[in-house]
Amino acid sequence: MRLESNEHRLRFAPSPTGRLHVGSARTALYNWLLARHHAGVLVLRIEDTDAERSTRDLEERLMADLHWMGLEWDEGPDVGGPHAPYRQSERAAVYAARARQLLEAGRAFRCFCSDELLATKREAQRAAGEEPHYDGTCRRLDAGEAGRRAQSGETHTIRFHVPGGVVRFDDLVRGPMEIDSATLGDFVLLRSNGVPTYNFACVADDAEMQISHVVRGDDHLYNTARQVMLYAALGIPAPQFAHLALILDEDRSKLSKREGREGTYAYEYRDAGFLPGALVNFLALLGWSSPSGDDILDLERLVQEFDLDRVSKSPAIFDARKLRWMAGEHLRAQPLEALAERARPFLRAAGLPDDPERAAAWTAAFKDGIACLGELPPRVRELLHPGPLDAEAAAVLGQEEARRLLDTLADRLERVPGDTQPMDGAQFKRLLQECGRELGVRGKSLFMPARVALTGRLHGPELALLFDAMGRETATKRIRDAAR
RNA sequence: GUCCCCAUCGUCUAGCCCGGUCUAGGACUCCAGAUUUUCGAUCUGGCAACACGGGUUCAAAUCCCGUUGGGGACGCCA
Numbered sequence: 001m002r003l004e005s006n007e008h009r010l011r012f013a014p015s016p017t018g019r020l021h022v023g024s025a026r027t028a029l030y031n032w033l034l035a036r037h038h039a040g041v042l043v044l045r046i047e048d049t050d051a052e053r054s055t056r057d058l059e060e061r062l063m064a065d066l067h068w069m070g071l072e073w074d075e076g077p078d079v080g081g082p083h084a085p086y087r088q089s090e091r092a093a094v095y096a097a098r099a100r101q102l103l104e105a106g107r108a109f110r111c112f113c114s115d116e117l118l119a120t121k122r123e124a125q126r127a128a129g130e131e132p133h134y135d136g137t138c139r140r141l142d143a144g145e146a147g148r149r150a151q152s153g154e155t156h157t158i159r160f161h162v163p164g165g166v167v168r169f170d171d172l173v174r175g176p177m178e179i180d181s182a183t184l185g186d187f188v189l190l191r192s193n194g195v196p197t198y199n200f201a202c203v204a205d206d207a208e209m210q211i212s213h214v215v216r217g218d219d220h221l222y223n224t225a226r227q228v229m230l231y232a233a234l235g236i237p238a239p240q241f242a243h244l245a246l247i248l249d250e251d252r253s254k255l256s257k258r259e260g261r262e263g264t265y266a267y268e269y270r271d272a273g274f275l276p277g278a279l280v281n282f283l284a285l286l287g288w289s290s291p292s293g294d295d296i297l298d299l300e301r302l303v304q305e306f307d308l309d310r311v312s313k314s315p316a317i318f319d320a321r322k323l324r325w326m327a328g329e330h331l332r333a334q335p336l337e338a339l340a341e342r343a344r345p346f347l348r349a350a351g352l353p354d355d356p357e358r359a360a361a362w363t364a365a366f367k368d369g370i371a372c373l374g375e376l377p378p379r380v381r382e383l384l385h386p387g388p389l390d391a392e393a394a395a396v397l398g399q400e401e402a403r404r405l406l407d408t409l410a411d412r413l414e415r416v417p418g419d420t421q422p423m424d425g426a427q428f429k430r431l432l433q434e435c436g437r438e439l440g441v442r443g444k445s446l447f448m449p450a451r452v453a454l455t456g457r458l459h460g461p462e463l464a465l466l467f468d469a470m471g472r473e474t475a476t477k478r479i480r481d482a483a484r
Numbered sequence: 485g486u487c488c489c490c491a492u493c494g495u496c497u498a499g500c501c502c503g504g505u506c507u508a509g510g511a512c513u514c515c516a517g518a519u520u521u522u523c524g525a526u527c528u529g530g531c532a533a534c535a536c537g538g539g540u541u542c543a544a545a546u547c548c549c550g551u552u553g554g555g556g557a558c559g560c561c562a
Contacts, residue, residue: 013562015561015562017562049561049562050561052561053561111560115559115560118559119559122559126485126558127485128485129485130485130486131485131486131487131558132485132486132559133558157560159560174489174490177488177489179488180487180488183486183488183557187559187560188559188560190560191560192560195560197559197560197562198561198562199562217556218488218490218555218557219556219557219562220557220562221488221489221556221557222487222488222557222558223562225488243489245489245555245556246555246556248555250495252555254556282496285497286496288497289496289498291498293497293509293510293511294510294511295496295497295510295511312496312497313490314489314491315491315555315556316496316497317495317496318495318496319512319513321495321512321513322495322511322512323512324512325512325513326511326512332525367525368524368525368526370524442520442521443520443521444520444522446521447521448522450521451521451522457522457523458522458523459522459523459524460522460523461522461523462521462525
């Protein structure tokens with residue numbers, strides 16, 4: 001049962017009460033990275049003690065979102081493992097045993113205070129400018145008497161008897177921490193329905209599952225103090241803790257409070273066609289930096305370089321612009337074929353033809369200007385069905401010289417039989433330049449009319465790519481139409 | 485309100501632990517130029533920060549204290 005001193009057993013312990021949040025995604029990523037970096041183990045534990053809000057469906061989505069990011073776990077509810085079950089709702093016996101242990105040792109007590117009474121007291125304390133917490137009423141009850149009341153069916157909770165004094169622990173990112181337990185108050189271990197609370201279940205499970213490092217957001221700092229006391233009372237050595245500074249929204253509030261706003265959940269990035277490696281890369285850099293100073297890092301390098309010693313103590317703001325840039329970089333780093341394959345579902349979903357060749361041509365044409373695959377279909381649609389010309393574009397085609405050029409070009413295109421001599425973008429470009437030479441047109445006044453004729457717009461990808469993206473037939477027709 | 489945490493360009497950060505090499509480096513954004521075809525693409529260049537006040541020291545972004553600012557926690561949620 002003893003843990004090897006340098007063995008790393010990490011865990012990610014989400015509660016299935018919502019989709020995977022980007023903040024949680026980062027926590028999951030850091031845990032995963034640390035486990036992989038140290039050749040350790042990652043445990044996925046489902047903290048579904050909140051029966052009201054937890055659902056199996058959300059649990060599955062959570063796992064799907066983690067998988068999308070490329071994060072795998074070694075032990076968990078789906079894959080099993082030596083410490084199964086990995087769902088807290090299935091581990092009641094573990095918590096009951098621990099609670100009994102604490103009760104018998106006099107480190108916990110039964111509390112018969114009602115919810116309403118507690119709420120009233122909290123309000124009063126708050127109004128008096130005190131830190132609102134449990135006032136210890138039932139702690140003074142006689143244990144035997146309390147036991148009898150419980151026996152007779154009186155509803156009660158089990159609270160931990162906070163011993164007082166200063167709680168100390170060494171945080172791997174923050175250094176030595178000291179928290180005065182007087183600011184904590186006796187907290188609930190088991191609810192009146194017998195279900196454990198977060199802090200209790202967490203400690204019982206981390207201990208049982210031999211977790212060596214707990215890496216989580218620093219909104220848990222006070223919980224860690226509670227948990228450290230629990231470990232002590234239980235006579236179990238505590239794991240090492242590392243508290244991550246939170247990710248903040250652009251308005252500097254906790255990111256996880258921005259429920260309902262765009263870009264809050266991991267799946268939104270998947271649905272928008274971001275490459276998972278891009279989100280992972282971005283999240284990794286929100287609070288950690290590579291010793292190399294590089295920004296674009298793939299999973300392999302992340303695993304190789306990641307460690308807690310370069311994790312930042314100060315909170316980071318989620319900068320959607322930088323993510324966009326980074327996503328584009330990852331997109332462009334993909335081989336064209338692979339990217340086109342990934343693009344097909346997005347084309348299909350947009351009601352566009354999704355055959356491999358056309359997908360490849362479109363992807364080639366537009367990949368430089370997009371950050372995610374979801375941005376591809378609108379561009380393809382516009383290519384297929386150009387809108388009306390704006391004044392500036394119309395002016396380009398209004399030029400006499402441009403018309404003559406396009407007319408010549410159209411003649412050439414029509415003269416070469418398509419089936420015997422297929423033509424690609426590069427050849428088209430040569431043909432265009434040939435026409436230009438004959439008519440004495442070059443530079444902007446050569447390429448711009450062709451661009452407008454083909455797309456109806458002044459800006460866009462390179463002409464050769466555009467030609468390939470629409471195909472010879474369409475291109476020829478558009479050049480001819482524009483020449484009239 | 486009480487307690488805790490944090491503090492380098494607008495943003496992510498390097499440097500801070502082991503003071504001098506920092507006239508503070510990189511990246512995103514923005515701006516300019518270049519690419520004798522455009523661009524939200526590419527390349528090059530530029531703007532831009534050690535929150536403030538005290539110490540300590542020959543010397544402080546780096547160490548200490550305070551102020552200010554920001555964030556978090558104060559549940560039978562996690």
